[in-house]
Amino acid sequence: MGIARVYSYNGKDYTILQAEKEFGIGRRLLCWRIRSGMSFECAIETPLRESNKTYIYKCKEYTISQAVKEFKISETALRQRLVKGVSFEESIKIPVQDRGKTYNYEGEEYTIAQAAKEFGLNKDTLRRRFTRGMTFAEAITFDNPKFIDWEKQNGNS
Secondary structure: OOOOOOEEEOOEEEOHHHHHHHHOOOHHHHHHHHHOOOOHHHHHHOOOHHHHOOEEEOOEEEOHHHHHHHHOOOHHHHHHHHHOOOOHHHHHHOOOOOOOOOEEEOOEEEOHHHHHHHHOOOHHHHHHHHHOOOOHHHHHHOOOHHHHHHHHHOOOO
């Protein structure tokens, strides 16, 4: 895995992933803008196409990006609901579906998302490992330095 490139903006350094979280601009769009010749500053400051599209909820105006942060909903889920004709208010109130599959590890239940966060892995990496036939324990411990730290913190070393 390569070293993440660091960009400076307003006296602070950001990787693409940090900028995505800080400014609400998707990493694909940021990378595309930079590859297309934009400076990092322009890539951050150029408004998203949706910037003129806002939604009102409880007397407050939201863009999609703002709603995703405020209501802790996935951008994909929100956009899909709006495209299907679901109102903005209903779209943000509908809980994100729990796909249900949980894994038990040392007495704790984990979804893939929870395990990925807890053990510092990518969700897709975990899914691929399960597809290849690994058990949950194998999937989270396979070549994972964060697991070793987790084991030490929980007194299991």
